Amino acid sequence: MRKVRTLGLLGTGVIGGGWAARALHFGIDVIAADVKPEMEEWIRGAVANAEPALARLTFAPLPPKGKLSFTTDLKVMAQAADFIQENIPEQLPLKQRMLAQVSLHAAPDVIIASSTSGLTPSDLQRDMVAPERFLVAHPFNPVYLLPLVELVGGDKTVPATIEAAAKFFTYIGMHALRVRREVPGHLTDRLQEAIWREILHMVNDGVATTGELDESIIYGPGLRWAAMGTNLIYHLAGGETGMRHMLAQFGPALKWPWTKLEAPELTEELIDRMVKGTQEQAAGRSIRELERLRDDYLVAIQQVLRQFDIGAGSTLRALEARLYEDAAVGKEGAAAGARGVPLPRYDTVVRPEWVDYNGHMSDFLYGHVFGQAMDALYRSVGLDEAYRKKGRVFYTVESHVRHLGEAKVNEPLYVTTQVLALDEKRFHMFHRLYRARDNTLIATGEQMHLHVDTAAAKATPMDQGLRTKLEALRKAHAALPVPEEAGKPVGSRGS
Ligand SMILES: NC(=O)c1ccc[n+]([C@@H]2O[C@H](COP(=O)([O-])OP(=O)(O)OC[C@H]3O[C@@H](n4cnc5c(N)ncnc54)[C@H](O)[C@@H]3O)[C@@H](O)[C@H]2O)c1
Numbered sequence: 427m428r429k430v431r432t433l434g435l436l437g438t439g440v441i442g443g444g445w446a447a448r449a450l451h452f453g454i455d456v457i458a459a460d461v462k463p464e465m466e467e468w469i470r471g472a473v474a475n476a477e478p479a480l481a482r483l484t485f486a487p488l489p490p491k492g493k494l495s496f497t498t499d500l501k502v503m504a505q506a507a508d509f510i511q512e513n514i515p516e517q518l519p520l521k522q523r524m525l526a527q528v529s530l531h532a533a534p535d536v537i538i539a540s541s542t543s544g545l546t547p548s549d550l551q552r553d554m555v556a557p558e559r560f561l562v563a564h565p566f567n568p569v570y571l572l573p574l575v576e577l578v579g580g581d582k583t584v585p586a587t588i589e590a591a592a593k594f595f596t597y598i599g600m601h602a603l604r605v606r607r608e609v610p611g612h613l614t615d616r617l618q619e620a621i622w623r624e625i626l627h628m629v630n631d632g633v634a635t636t637g638e639l640d641e642s643i644i645y646g647p648g649l650r651w652a653a654m655g656t657n658l659i660y661h662l663a664g665g666e667t668g669m670r671h672m673l674a675q676f677g678p679a680l681k682w683p684w685t686k687l688e689a690p691e692l693t694e695e696l697i698d699r700m701v702k703g704t705q706e707q708a709a710g711r712s713i714r715e716l717e718r719l720r721d722d723y724l725v726a727i728q729q730v731l732r733q734f735d736i737g738a739g740s741t742l743r744a745l746e747a748r749l750y751e752d753a754a755v756g757k758e759g760a761a762a763g764a765r766g767v768p769l770p771r772y773d774t775v776v777r778p779e780w781v782d783y784n785g786h787m788s789d790f791l792y793g794h795v796f797g798q799a800m801d802a803l804y805r806s807v808g809l810d811e812a813y814r815k816k817g818r819v820f821y822t823v824e825s826h827v828r829h830l831g832e833a834k835v836n837e838p839l840y841v842t843t844q845v846l847a848l849d850e851k852r853f854h855m856f857h858r859l860y861r862a863r864d865n866t867l868i869a870t871g872e873q874m875h876l877h878v879d880t881a882a883a884k885a886t887p888m889d890q891g892l893r894t895k896l897e898a899l900r901k902a903h904a905a906l907p908v909p910e911e912a913g914k915p916v917g918s919r920g921s
Contacts, residue, residue, distance in 0.1 A: 427509075427590035428535055430597075432457055434507025436500060436528060437514035438465045442542050443472030444569025445511050446494060451480045451570065452598045453489030458496050459503035466496040475714070476570040479721035479857050482777050483599075483728065484742065484795060486749035487799045500524070504531035511563065513541045518549060525552035525560070537591055539563035544611040547580030557582040561591055564612050565600075568717070576612045578605040599745040600757040601738065604708055625688040630690045636703030653737045684703070693796045743811070750805040767906055768805065769842040770899070772799035773862070776837045788832040793825060796857045797870040799841035805896035818889065820875040828911060831861065831868030838862035845903040846912060850871065850887040850895055851877045856909050870911055 430675050433449045435442045438460040446456045446469055458469050471724050497503055499555055501766060504510065510532055514524055521540060528538060534556040542550065551557035562578040575595050579588050592602035605612050611619060628634045634642075657669075664672030690696065708716060731739025774795060782788045804810075804820065833839055847854040857871040879886040888896075 427537060427594070429585075430508045430594050431455060432506055432508050434503045434510040434532075434536075435459065436503065436510065436512040436524060438469040438496075439450075439513065439752045440472075440567060441471050441565065441569060442511075443511040443515065444476070444565065444567060445541075447476035447480060447570035448598055448600075449471045450494055451488070452493040453476070454598065455492040455494050456494050457503050457506045458494065459498065459500050460496075461498060463498050469496065470494065475717070476568065476721075478778065479718075479725050480570050481775060482725050484746050484749070485714075485774065485801070486751035487773055488749060489752065492660075500527060501531045504528045505533075507532065507536060509591075510536060510538045511541060512538065516543055516545065518746055521545065521550055522553055522914075526555070529554040529556060529560075534559065537561070537594075539591060541565055541786055543589070546608040546610060547578050548584060548608060549580075551580045551582055558584040559587050561587050562608075562612065563591055563595065564614070565613070568721060568724070571721060571728075572601060573601040573602045573728075573738050574603060576603050576605050578608050579613055579769065580608060595824055596744070597748070604896050612685040620685070626687055626690050626696065626700070627686045628694075629703065630693075630696045635706075636700060637707045639681060640707065641700070653731055653734065653739075687819065697819055731917050735890045747805075747811065750802060750810075753806070767902055769844055770799075770803045770904075772841045772843075774798060774839050776833045776835050776839060778835055782836045784832075785834055789827075789829060792829065792859065792869045792871065793839060795839065795859060796825075796873065798826070799823075799843055799857060800855075800873070800875070803843055807899070808892050813889070813892070816881040818886070819880060820872055821878050823876045824872075824874040826872045826914075826916065828868070828870045832864055833861055833868055839868075843905060844909065845896070845900045846872075846908065848893075848900040850893065851885045853877070853896060856912050858909075870909070872912055886909055 432455040433445070433455060435445055435458040436444070438458045440458070442458060446458055450454050458465075458470075459657075462465075503606075508621070508866060509530060512521065512528065516755065521542065525538065532538060537559050538554070539560070540547070540550050540562050541564060545562075545566060547560060547562045550562070551560040554560055557580070560580065561583050562576070562580075564576040564578070566572040566574050577591055579585070579587050588604060590829060592604065595602045609616065623783065625636070625639050629636060654662075660672045661668045664670065664675070707752060711719075715874050728738045728742050732742045733739065735743060775846060776787050780787050780791045800820075809820070822910060839860075840858070840862055842858050844856045844858075845854075846856055853875040855868075855873055855875070857873070858867055859869040859871065861868050874887050875887040887893075
């Protein structure tokens with residue numbers, strides 16, 4: 427497959443907007459096509475709304491954002507894109523017709539994917555030119571924060587299409603779940619629909635309100651689903667003998683059964699109950715407000731799962747490893763220091779939760795930013811997850827931050843790092859934090875790091891490979907003047 431520099435979107439509603447936000451954030455250009463010209467404004471708004479939450483997802487260095495363009499001409503989009511994602515309404519004849527048209531104009535090596543929630547790929551690819559490059563790639567709303575994408579091939583899809591698509595989606599931070607066989611609703615919507623059907627029954631029968639049914643999920647199963655799903659959780663529910671005991675205990679109930687299988691008729695009364703119930707739950711909050719709340723907790727949950735290296739947290743870790751690697755390889759991180767010696771550079775943005783009541787970045791977060799800069803630097807010289815898994819890390823044993831200026835919310839910042847000294851266990855460095863808009867130095871940070879064996883709980887020499895790379899950096903920086911402020915005690919500023 428060709429390298430994806432430009433993602434083409436057909437249909438720019440809720441899902442098209444979500445794809446745009448995700449792709450742009452990770453440096454992919456987007457050309458979006460919709461029959462309605464007014465959707466240009468809409469999609470730009472959707473991208474802007476997604477940005478605050480997306481920006482908080484990771485501290486890893488990001489490439490420059492992609493550029494968004496819009497057209498009402500499907501052909502223009504199809505000819506400009508390296509990968510096309512279709513997101514038009516869920517109607518089979520319409521999708522078949524439009525996919526066939528797109529495939530006429532797109533080069534045959536351009537993969538075409540559909541976001542369909544439940545239509546099968548064999549039906550969708552029926553009239554396409556080069557149908558072997560077609561697949562279903564079913565995302566979840568909000569596409570920019572939920573990593574899952576179900577990949578399903580049809581009769582004419584070749585395995586290389588699925589592989590190449592999986593590679594692209596992984597690149598933009600997603601978890602590509604390959605569905606073995608096409609079935610209506612794929613995997614997740616089939617499961618979601620089963621719950622949804624039972625909800626409709628219980629509301630219809632007056633057993634519970636929409637709010638009570640949501641409580642039945644959010645205080646219990648919902649919490650455990652996020653990391654372990656249903657089956658592994660049931661394995662635990664069976665006690666020492668796991669799933670076998672679970673099936674013996676609850677298997678008979680499957681014969682009764684508890685559930686109803688067929689959905690109830692959507693009568694006006696049932697629709698009213700569903701609408702009234704959810705309006706009560708919203709309690710006057712607008713959709714936008716609820717979306718923001720949802721986005722904020724989705725970011726927070728993924729960051730927690732990241733610590734446990736489980737589920738969506740593992741996906742986030744893999745994305746970060748990729749971003750750090752690319753930043754190191756691309757050397758986009760290098761900033762020109764004095765005498766033309768390049769210094770490692772780390773870029774970030776002042777996040778909304780970093781500012782205090784003055785609207786300025788809080789003092790303790792300067793240290794955090796220097797920590798992130800060091801994380802990026804270490805990863806670039808091979809101190810990665812695998813190295814840390816051996817129980818070998820650097821601890822900060824001394825730190826001195828000087829505050830020279832302010833930074834406001836959402837302001838881009840960057841840090842440059844100068845190596846002052848290095849021996850087999852110690853690493854001494856000096857950071858400068860700049861406000862990107864005017865290149866003003868707003869803080870400096872001096873740190874001493876000690877290489878530690880965490881199992882033995884003592885300082886230990888770093889691995890040779892790491893030492894060699896850090897030594898190369900030290901040598902390069904040896905030509906630089908030692909910063910005047912280095913080594914000065916607190917209170918000596920200006921003396
Ligand atoms: N909404 C969800 O939660 C969700 C989740 C996953 C997948 N999906 C799937 O994504 C697809 C889109 O859903 P949505 O919720 O974004 O719908 P939507 O109604 O919000 O957006 C559809 C867009 O397609 C445009 N459109 C219609 N005909 C077109 C044409 N011929 N050419 C170009 N644009 C056209 C419309 O103007 C509209 O902007 C559906 O297949 C749906 O099943 C939706």
